[in-house]
Amino acid sequence: MPTPALRLLPTLALAAALWCTALPRPAAARCCLEERAATLRALNAVRARHALRPLVLDPRLNRAARRHSREMVLRRYFAHASPGGARFSARIAATGWMRRRGRWYVGETLAWGWGRSAGPWAVVAAWLRSPSHRRVALSPRYRRVGIGIVHGTPMAGAPAGLTYTADFGSGGPSRRRR
16 A cells, blocks of 8 residues: 555656746746756757857747747657647747748747756757757757746656757748838
């Protein structure tokens, strides 16, 4: 017969997994700031080794990425398209990021893990081992990035960990006709 403390473990694990995703917006926005900064440093270190310009954090792309990571954890799925079929470009457009840009390109990378595999440098290394994620992370066309990291994993029963979304974008303001 499990002790009362053991019976509480599933509830405590769920509470820990949802800790960041269930917080009010200002607190959720602060969630995982160190991990986001370290992920940006890791991405830019790799880009520098390939003679690529560094990525700059973009608030709207951050918002799209954070929302997607949070949604994947809450709704227990792991994909670029939501269960309703919304693609990542639609999520980015909803932030207003594409407005007033003549041409734009967007890309996305996802990851989740626990323990050492959930660290920023490990996640970037995993992206680089995947040909499709590597193409996005090392594309010279991308100059901006939003990195959304939340506590929790998209898979039920997985140990407590982190879920990452990186939304990449390029494209300047559209030229107005005079």
